[in-house]
Amino acid sequence: MGNKPDKFGIKFWLAADVESKYMLNGAPFLGKDETRDKGQLVGESVVLRLAEPFLGKGRNVTTDNYFTSLKLATTLQGKKTSLLGTVSKMKRELPPSAKDQAELFSTKVLKCGDATLTIYQGKPRKNVCILSTVHTSVSITDGPKAKPESVIYYNNTKYGVEVLDQMARKxxxxxxxxxxxxxxxxxxxxxxxxxxxxxxxxxxxxxxxxxxxxxxxxxxxxxxxxxxxxxxxxxxGPSQQRHQSPQPTPKRRQCQIRRSCAQNKTNHTCCKCQKPVCGNCTGRTEVTCVDCDA
Structure with missing residues (x-):
């Protein structure tokens, strides 16, 4: 993916604690999952699998728009776990009014059962939809941007996995x-x-x-x-270590010491560490690399 810091590789699904950045659970993406229930989306299956050890303990799960759905929020709520995350505009469960452009910094709140959908017009041509089972009612903060409470809560809990990735790359x-x-x-x-x-x-x-x-x-x-x-x-025994004669290898290999050479090839090995060593990196008359000679 060209817009990601790691453009190619093996994807890992991760769950991280937002305060300590501790990796709570993780699994590699291996393609089609045969254990996934029929009709269940990939994002829903991943969240339920990663959060399984922590369900029923009153925790909150913050997700991005790939994972968030009303079905997932209802399922987690039945297991005493709340969900908060952005919702993609491509979701069929969103009402048509969620795609309409409104006045800048205006907020619209919709409810479906115990789930709350906040539609916030943060930019002139772009709004954000946040689904939450944490907030039964959404209050608006004071300030020029008049951000709703659910948006602030999402901004404070969304960066756990991103910071964990940055730490792993550093x-x-x-x-x-x-x-x-x-x-x-x-x-x-x-x-x-x-x-x-x-x-x-x-x-x-x-x-x-x-x-x-x-x-x-x-x-x-x-x-x-x-x-x-x-x-x-x-x-x-010391006699076997010190008086061992150089043993030529059947095939010439690159020197692994690389102290005084440019990956020279050799057919001799060090009598102590058994690494291939060339003449430039030999420490004694017997074939001994400079690391073992020290």
Missing amino acids: YSVKASTRRWPVAVFYNILDLAGINAHILFKECTSSHIARRKFIQQLAEELRGQFMEEKRVHQLTQ
Whole structure:
């Protein structure tokens, strides 16, 4: 999609907390869903599946116009969950008067059962329709734009997933890959890092920056791996590690150390880490990379 920050890739449906930006639930979009009920829209099915662990607890779900519908609002209300979101002008359930242009900054309120439809003329040629089961009545605030209460509530609760996406793009572990399972795994790591940072701050009352937290997390994960590797090397014996002769590989591979070369090809490996290493990156007379030599 050309109008999105990520123009291509695998879509994820996400539910996020608006205050902490904690990812509550998520699922990848895998095309046609065989488990979806007949006659149920994709947006309705996605919202019900993501909000399932939190239904019946008096929560509110804020959605955009792709998901919002009167049927979804009625279904969630029966499960003690309110809904608030913009409604697309293409919905057949909207009355014809919702598409008419009105006076600038004017508000029209319609009701259907316990659901309230607010039509606000925010721009000269564009109005916004907001469906809400939170507001039984809509009050108009003071000010030059005279915004209705439902519009203000929507503006204050609509940005949870958007901010979560921005945070995932700012500090990411993603690398260039042509394998989509690997790309999905990178995205899961990014979201898991954000959730870990939020939980760490809430549990410890710390104000550590997310960048510093990710660095510390990487060091701790690396330290555990290096400790296990050191124990494994000790079990092999020091004589076997130090006097191991260079073993030529059956196929020439690119040097993975890349300290003093430009991806040279070699048929030798480091006797400690078993990475391909060329002559420019060799630390000793025996084939040892500069990282293990340090």
